[in-house]
Amino acid sequence: MTNESPIFELVVLSGKGGTGKTSVTASLAALAGAPTLVDCDVDASNLELLLSPRLQERTAFTSGQRATIDPEKCTGCGRCEELCRFGAISATGPVNSHGSATCRVDPPACEGCGVCARFCPAQAITLHPSDGGAWFVSETRFGPLVHARLRPGQGNSGKLATLVRDHARKLARASARPLMLIDGPPGVGCPVMASITGATRVLAVTEPTPSGLHDLERVLALARHFRIPAWVCVNKSDLNEELTAQIERRATESGATVAGRIPYDSAVTAAQRQGVPVVEYGDSLAAQALAQLWKTLSATLG
Amino acid sequence: MKLAIASGKGGTGKTTVATNLAVTLAGLGQTVTYVDCDAEAPNGHLFLNPTLSEERRADRLVPRLDPERCTHCGACAEFCQFNAIAALPARTLIYEELCHSCGGCARVCPSGAITETTQPMGVIRLGEAGPVHFVSGTLDVGVATSPPVIRVAKQAAPPADWTILDAPPGTSCPMIETVRDCDYLVLVTEPTPFGLHDLALALEVAQSLSVPCGVVINRAQPGQSETHALCRQAGVPILAEIPDDIAIARAYSHGRLASEALPALRTVFARLADRLTAELYARA
Ligand code: SF4
Numbered sequence: 382m383t384n385e386s387p388i389f390e391l392v393v394l395s396g397k398g399g400t401g402k403t404s405v406t407a408s409l410a411a412l413a414g415a416p417t418l419v420d421c422d423v424d425a426s427n428l429e430l431l432l433s434p435r436l437q438e439r440t441a442f443t444s445g446q447r448a449t450i451d452p453e454k455c456t457g458c459g460r461c462e463e464l465c466r467f468g469a470i471s472a473t474g475p476v477n478s479h480g481s482a483t484c485r486v487d488p489p490a491c492e493g494c495g496v497c498a499r500f501c502p503a504q505a506i507t508l509h510p511s512d513g514g515a516w517f518v519s520e521t522r523f524g525p526l527v528h529a530r531l532r533p534g535q536g537n538s539g540k541l542a543t544l545v546r547d548h549a550r551k552l553a554r555a556s557a558r559p560l561m562l563i564d565g566p567p568g569v570g571c572p573v574m575a576s577i578t579g580a581t582r583v584l585a586v587t588e589p590t591p592s593g594l595h596d597l598e599r600v601l602a603l604a605r606h607f608r609i610p611a612w613v614c615v616n617k618s619d620l621n622e623e624l625t626a627q628i629e630r631r632a633t634e635s636g637a638t639v640a641g642r643i644p645y646d647s648a649v650t651a652a653q654r655q656g657v658p659v660v661e662y663g664d665s666l667a668a669q670a671l672a673q674l675w676k677t678l679s680a681t682l683g
Numbered sequence: 684m685k686l687a688i689a690s691g692k693g694g695t696g697k698t699t700v701a702t703n704l705a706v707t708l709a710g711l712g713q714t715v716t717y718v719d720c721d722a723e724a725p726n727g728h729l730f731l732n733p734t735l736s737e738e739r740r741a742d743r744l745v746p747r748l749d750p751e752r753c754t755h756c757g758a759c760a761e762f763c764q765f766n767a768i769a770a771l772p773a774r775t776l777i778y779e780e781l782c783h784s785c786g787g788c789a790r791v792c793p794s795g796a797i798t799e800t801t802q803p804m805g806v807i808r809l810g811e812a813g814p815v816h817f818v819s820g821t822l823d824v825g826v827a828t829s830p831p832v833i834r835v836a837k838q839a840a841p842p843a844d845w846t847i848l849d850a851p852p853g854t855s856c857p858m859i860e861t862v863r864d865c866d867y868l869v870l871v872t873e874p875t876p877f878g879l880h881d882l883a884l885a886l887e888v889a890q891s892l893s894v895p896c897g898v899v900i901n902r903a904q905p906g907q908s909e910t911h912a913l914c915r916q917a918g919v920p921i922l923a924e925i926p927d928d929i930a931i932a933r934a935y936s937h938g939r940l941a942s943e944a945l946p947a948l949r950t951v952f953a954r955l956a957d958r959l960t961a962e963l964y965a966r967a
């Protein structure tokens with residue numbers, strides 16, 4: 382059966398934020414033919430701003446649990462405060478009708494582990510699922526887009542990134558689209574790990590700054606940790622040619638492949654203001670470089 | 684005063700603002716501690732060039748199973764809210780990468796089969812960058828969650844008139860862990876559609892945490908009024924605007940502090956420092 386044919390999962394990462402990862406992803410989406418698109422940057426999902434998606438499906442996301450203390454049952458014994466490893470409980474609750482001081486949960490600090498609820502001698506604590514936002518399936522002119530919005534302030538971005546990616550993989554299989562293009566989150570933590578476990582390849586977009594170099598090395602180390610081959614592309618490369626060359630050398634030394642350079646080009650921001658990928662915004666230097674980048678990548682994709 | 688510098692979107696110039704502000708405040712004779720809380724991509728040291736005096740490992744606790752004592756009752760797996768334990772009929776498995784170190788499994792196990800053991804998760808560095816105390820937390824590559832490292836870094840910060848917390852991007856747990864107990868939040872944004880979209884999310888966080896905040900517009904261009912409109916609507920002041928100048932990008936690209944490379948920026952940061960002092964004292 383053809384629906385078991387392998388899917389090439391390309392994850393675009395950056396380590397440091399703001400290197401142009403999303404602009405690159407959107408342009409590759411336009412160049413790639415018929416990809417399945419995924420935005421795993423669930424707490425700053427910007428890919429949709431360049432693809433004019435038409436929403437088709439929305440699914441609520443429960444990000445985990447949070448504890449609440451019933452002040453009427455709480456005796457203020459302080460056991461919960463002592464047991465909580467996250468500093469989320471303090472003796473700052475209201476005085477209840479029995480005249481007892483009570484404890485209180487600081488919601489943003491609570492990880493919902495349930496230790497307090499389990500060991501409260503007065504059984505005053507319960508866990509409640511917390512609204513973590515939602516994830517969506519949309520249609521764009523390049524293909525389906527699976528994206529999400531984590532409710533600001535919620536945890537569990539890794540779980541949401543996994544959900545989004547798993548669903549996209551199902552769509553890709555069902556529609557026999559061989560390429561999945563994933564816009565990953567910044568950093569190297571749980572949502573990034575959720576975006577790259579089991580991926581086919583990483584494209585790391587960086588910039589010629591000391592931070593760009595430093596954070597690229599961490600992303601490449603993560604890719605090696607998961608044994609995923611990586612491509613590197615330096616964006617705004619003409620900002621500092623010397624450092625660009627140094628970054629490319631380091632990338633090669635650490636086993637990655639240099640896939641291209643994109644010069645600094647004000648067309649990128651102008652395209653963003655129009656809400657389109659830069660390759661669809663006239664003939665710019667950035668657009669030419671991205672076309673060249675895609676040529677290099679697609680040679681491997683087959 | 685504990686000041687967090689954050690941004691919804693990455694790469695808006697958060698670290699530029701945090702490091703330049705730290706140096707500016709120190710220049711005014713204040714004591715300043717800069718804490719790099721962007722543990723997944725810490726960059727403050729590249730601009731402050733601190734002389735490090737101490738490096739300590741940051742550890743976390745994870746459960747360890749004694750298979751001899753385990754009776755496969757499944758109580759631990761049932762308790763764990765993060766699916767970090769699988770209790771199979773003949774084997775109990777622990778997935779450390781999913782563990783949040785709550786200690787619950789060790790407490791609920793009726794046979795004393797689980798103890799907790801330390802596991803490395805990151806590094807805390809301390810030092811001095813001229814008059815600025817420097818602290819940073821760096822997550823080990825391959826460890827999933829940075830909030831515990833951020834917690835340790837914040838605790839390690841020597842007290843000062845100003846503690847400047849350089850927050851990670853985004854609006855999820857690592858950012859919350861950094862900003863939740865600060866006195867004031869500075870959100871750095873840029874006047875692009877991405878910047879605006881993510882600023883709106885960051886403002887929601889500030890509101891839900893009830894932390895007072897103000898906005899710094901980086902790469903500001905004349906005639907870009909959407910950010911002003913958003914801030915006005917949210918009732919949040921614009922504290923400073925840093926002009927869009929290729930010279931700043933070049934300075935950054937060479938690892939130089941913007942205010943040292945471009946004297947004109949010194950005025951911008953001096954005014955920002957005054958403005959923050961005024962904002963905070965108006966509230967105190
Ligand atoms: S310490 Fe908490 S999070 Fe970790 S495995 Fe035990 S119950 Fe689960």
Ligand code: SF4
Pocket residue numbers: 748752753754755756757758759760770775791792793794795796797
């Ligand atoms: S609670 Fe203790 S005895 Fe029961 S399955 Fe877990 S480790 Fe084994």
